[in-house]
Structure formats: structure tokens, C-alpha cells
Amino acid sequence: MKDIIKVTVSAKQVDFGRDSADALAVGIFSDVSGMDKLVRMLDKAAGGAMARVLTAGDFKGDTGSCEVVYTGAKSGPKRILLVGLGKKKEVDADVLRKAASVVARRAVAAKVGKLTLALQKAATRVKPEVAGRAMAEGAYFGAYRYDEFVTGRENGRLRKLAVYVGDDSADAVTALRKGISVGVAVGEAQSYGRTIANRPGNVINPPTLAAEARKMAAAHKSLKCTILDKKQLTAKKMGGILAVGSASASDPRFIILKHTPNGRVRKGAPKVAIVGKAITFDAGGISIKPSADMDQMKLDKSGGVAVLATMKAISELNVPLNIYGLIPSAENVLGGSGYRPGDIVTTYSGKTVEILNTDAEGRMILSDGIAYAAEQKCDIIVDIATLTGACMVALGSHKAGLMSNDDGLLDDLKKAAEESGEKVWHLPSGDEYADEMKSKIADLKNIGGRWGGASTAAAFLRQFAGDARWAHLDIAGMDLFAKATSFAAEGSTAFGVRLLTTFLMNVAAGK
Numbered sequence: 001m002k003d004i005i006k007v008t009v010s011a012k013q014v015d016f017g018r019d020s021a022d023a024l025a026v027g028i029f030s031d032v033s034g035m036d037k038l039v040r041m042l043d044k045a046a047g048g049a050m051a052r053v054l055t056a057g058d059f060k061g062d063t064g065s066c067e068v069v070y071t072g073a074k075s076g077p078k079r080i081l082l083v084g085l086g087k088k089k090e091v092d093a094d095v096l097r098k099a100a101s102v103v104a105r106r107a108v109a110a111k112v113g114k115l116t117l118a119l120q121k122a123a124t125r126v127k128p129e130v131a132g133r134a135m136a137e138g139a140y141f142g143a144y145r146y147d148e149f150v151t152g153r154e155n156g157r158l159r160k161l162a163v164y165v166g167d168d169s170a171d172a173v174t175a176l177r178k179g180i181s182v183g184v185a186v187g188e189a190q191s192y193g194r195t196i197a198n199r200p201g202n203v204i205n206p207p208t209l210a211a212e213a214r215k216m217a218a219a220h221k222s223l224k225c226t227i228l229d230k231k232q233l234t235a236k237k238m239g240g241i242l243a244v245g246s247a248s249a250s251d252p253r254f255i256i257l258k259h260t261p262n263g264r265v266r267k268g269a270p271k272v273a274i275v276g277k278a279i280t281f282d283a284g285g286i287s288i289k290p291s292a293d294m295d296q297m298k299l300d301k302s303g304g305v306a307v308l309a310t311m312k313a314i315s316e317l318n319v320p321l322n323i324y325g326l327i328p329s330a331e332n333v334l335g336g337s338g339y340r341p342g343d344i345v346t347t348y349s350g351k352t353v354e355i356l357n358t359d360a361e362g363r364m365i366l367s368d369g370i371a372y373a374a375e376q377k378c379d380i381i382v383d384i385a386t387l388t389g390a391c392m393v394a395l396g397s398h399k400a401g402l403m404s405n406d407d408g409l410l411d412d413l414k415k416a417a418e419e420s421g422e423k424v425w426h427l428p429s430g431d432e433y434a435d436e437m438k439s440k441i442a443d444l445k446n447i448g449g450r451w452g453g454a455s456t457a458a459a460f461l462r463q464f465a466g467d468a469r470w471a472h473l474d475i476a477g478m479d480l481f482a483k484a485t486s487f488a489a490e491g492s493t494a495f496g497v498r499l500l501t502t503f504l505m506n507v508a509a510g511k
């Protein structure tokens with residue numbers, strides 16, 4: 001895949017007064033008046049230009065804000081970017097990550113190709129290693145845009161952004177560098193995922209997604225890729241995936257990625273599966289969706305793409321854990337060969353499901369993916385899916401729904417969410433919800449009652465996980481930005497890549 005924008009991030013020791021970057025970004029707090037040591041020094045060299053901006057009150061230091069100051073100085077940086085870090089006591093890795101995104105996005109827009117970040121100098125509460133990782137992830141996130149199919153108009157735009165995290169302390173540079181190496185792997189995977197997810201349904205369908213997975217795996221030594229096509233799905237009786245994919249001219253696929261790390265795995269480490277819903281377009285099937293915003297359903301593959309990109313990241317980081325990345329993929333459209341309301345489908349697990357709504361298709365393909373993970377004797381299964389509009393109604397676009405059958409796993413995912421800045425909120429999925437999913441003429445039905453749709457969907461999935469510790473991330477509403485923000489382009493967010501990578505790294509480390 002061609003880079004949409006080539007981002008590089010590295011650490012370097014700098015003398016801030018002499019740094020020759022096109023722009024130097026420094027952090028400013030909203031609740032601290034006066035300048036810190038670094039800003040004061042830069043201000044002096046710039047003949048008081050920054051003090052003028054700050055005292056005029058044009059820039060308040062709120063998160064998400066950024067103001068350019070032209071120094072006019074003969075040496076040192078030409079531009080200083082004042083970047084809001086919000087309240088001093090609230091600064092954490094996520095504040096730095098977002099701030100780095102804002103700066104990178106600004107830099108790309110202004111065609112500033114070389115950028116030095118010194119945000120960590122203000123954020124002394126964040127450990128340099130953590131700060132380095134967060135800023136690298138943020139730089140990738142902010143620099144990203146999706147214009148693969150725009151011809152001509154975008155020719156003059158920036159194609160390369162070199163980001164340096166600058167520090168005057170050699171010790172800090174060493175620690176920053178360590179964090180940056182992780183942040184770069186995660187950032188690259190995230191951008192990769194955003195591009196695959198942003199590609200429309202006429203470009204990415206189950207076979208082309210499978211081909212992309214094969215290509216990615218071929219470039220990563222730890223990954224083995226097996227793809228089940230329609231014939232093999234039929235032979236294996238993966239009835240959930242087959243039913244959902246039955247109307248489409250593009251046949252369904254089941255993508256199986258297996259990561260075997262180079263070197264030793266911690267004794268007693270669990271075998272983990274991450275399972276992602278990859279509906280390459282969700283028209284709803286016979287239970288057709290309303291046409292408004294239906295185009296956004298090209299992003300209904302976001303869970304599967306998050307799994308694909310996470311596998312890339314953990315392979316590059318050589319995470320010492322045996323990990324399955326499972327991606328059931330189908331296109332949910334209408335056609336004479338499609339599945340219908342009233343059908344009874346036998347899933348891979350052997351459980352039968354009465355279909356009452358063909359638009360509740362995600363759980364059908366996931367049931368086969370989760371059952372496969374259970375069959376492989378995975379100790380932990382985490383699935384991720386743009387599963388229900390109900391989750392979006394409950395949580396909006398700020399947090400993903402998290403359901404689980406295990407309190408320890410819940411805590412571990414909450415911790416990973418905190419560290420990665422990809423937020424989650426625990427919702428229930430117990431037996432009272434599972435009861436709503438019982439059918440009179442089959443083992444299960446694929447929809448529950450009118451209320452609590454995110455929880456009934458999760459309670460359905462839970463029943464395919466066997467004895468494994470299982471968790472479910474409902475990322476409906478988190479998969480895309482409908483409009484651009486100061487820190488992100490519109491379109492896919494690749495939500496889940498940072499969260500899952502962080503989670504898997506923690507599990508590998510026994511943390």
C-alpha cells in the first residue's frame with residue numbers, strides 16, 4: 001500500500017535556541033499565567049512575540065487549540081506553535097497525544113515538513129517514555145488524511161512529515177526514544193487501518209480484504225494467514241458467515257491470522273484471540289436500512305480492520321504472546337439468494353439461530369468467529385464490532401461499550417483503555433439479557449426486545465465463547481468522525497488499534 005503521507009518520528013537532543021526545524025511546538029497550560037523557562041527563553045529570542053500573543057488573550061491554552069507565532073529571529077525555529085494542554089493538573093498521556101495530533105494536522109495543512117515537538121517539557125507529570133509513545137501516536141493520527149481517490153486537486157499537498165521529539169536532556173532523549181519506537185509501530189498500524197477502513201465497498205469486499213490481509217501477513221514474519229473461502233466455509237459449516245454473505249456477488253471469507261512470537265513466551269501466559277466484525281457494507285439485507293447516511297456503512301468493517309491493524313502492530317513489536325486475529329467478513333446486501341427473516345441458521349458452534357432481522361448480521365458472523373476461537377482453546381477472547389445503534393444511543397461517540405463475563409478481564413481492558421486514550425464504558429450482558437434472545441423454534445433468535453439492544457447483542461455473543469474469558473467491544477459510533485476536528489480528519493478512526501495493542505502488550509508482560 002502506498003503511504004498516503006509518510007510520517008517519521010524520532011527523538012533528538014536539541015539546543016532549543018538553535019533548533020532549525022520549520023516549527024517548534026511548545027505546550028501552554030490554560031490555568032498557569034506567565035511563561036515557563038523554555039517559553040521565556042524562546043520569547044526572548046523572538047523579541048517578545050509570544051508574550052504579545054499570550055497577554056493579548058488570543059490564545060488561552062485550552063486543549064485542542066494551537067496558535068502560530070513567527071519569531072523573526074535570525075537563528076533558531078522560524079515558527080513557534082503554542083499548543084494548549086488544558087489544566088496543568090489534568091495533563092496526561094492522552095492530552096499529549098491529542099496535542100501532538102493538533103500540531104501534526106496544522107503542520108500538514110501549512111505544508112511544514114519538519115516539526116520539533118517539545119510538549120513533554122511542560123508535561124513533567126508524564127514519564128518521558130510514556131510521553132514519547134503518546135506523541136508519536138498522536139503525530140501519526142493528526143497527520144493522516146484520506147485522499148487516495150482524489151485526482152489532481154491534492155497534488156501539491158504535503159507527502160512527508162518528519163517529526164522530532166526534542167529535548168535538551170540526554171537521559172530524557174533515551175527514554176523518549178524507547179516510547180517512540182512503540183508509538184511508531186502503533187501509529188503506522190493505525191494509519192494503515194484507517195486507509196483500509198476508509199476504502200469504500202466497491203474497493204474492499206470480503207475477497208479483497210482477505211487479499212489485503214494475506215499481503216500484510218506476508219510482510220510480517222511472525223504472522224501466518226489462512227483464508228477460508230465459500231467452499232471451505234461450507235465444508236466447515238460456518239453457517240453464520242455463509243448466511244449473511246449469501247446475497248452478495250462477493251463471497252464471504254473467514255480470515256485467520258496467527259501470531260507466533262520470535263523468542264520465549266512467559267510461562268503461564270494465556271492464548272488470546274481478537275475477533276473483529278468485517279461487514280464490508282451493511283445495507284441491512286431484506287430488513288433494509290433507511291437510505292440516509294447508509295454510505296457510512298462502508299465502515300461496518302471497522303472491527304475487523306482494527307484486528308487486522310492490531311496484528312500488524314503486535315507483530316512489529318514482537319509481543320511475546322500467542323495471538324489469533326480472526327476476521328469473519330461478508331457483505332450484507334439484498335438479493336434473491338440472501339437469507340431472510342424467519343430462516344433458521346445453524347452456526348459453526350452447532351447452535352441454531354432464528355433470524356428475525358437480517359440487519360442484526362454482525363452477531364451472526366461473530367458467532368462463528370468466536371466459536372472458532374473457543375475451539376482453538378483460546379483462554380481469552382475479545383471481540384470488537386460496530387454492532388448496535390443502541391450502543392451509540394447509550395454512549396454517543398465518546399466511549400465504546402464494554403461487556404464481559406470476567407471481572408479481571410474487564411479491569412484489564414479498562415486499564416488499557418485509560419493508557420491508550422481509547423475510552424470504554426462497562427455495560428451489562430448477563431442472563432436476564434440472554435433470556436431475551438431465546439427462540440421457541442431454535443436455540444436463539446438474533447434480536448431481543450425493543451430496549452437494551454447493546455446488552456442483548458452482547459449476551460448473544462457470550463454464548464459462543466464456551467469457557468473462555470470473553471469480552472466484547474461495541475464500537476458503533478467510535479469507528480468514524482463524521483466531521484473533521486482540530487486533531488483528526490474525517491472518516492475512519494481505526495478505534496481499537498491502540499486499545500487492543502496496549503491490552504495485548506500488558507497481557508504479555510503479565511501486567
Ligand code: BES
Binds near residue numbers: 390476
Ligand atoms: N452495523 C449496524 C450497527 C451500527 C449502526 C453501526 C449505526 C454504526 C452505526 C448493525 O449491523 C445493525 O444494523 N444493528 C441493528 C440491530 C438491530 C436490528 C437489532 C441496529 O442497531 O439497529
Ligand code: ZN
Binds near residue numbers: 361
Ligand atoms: Zn446491520
Ligand code: ZN
Binds near residue numbers: 279282300359362387
Ligand atoms: Zn452491521
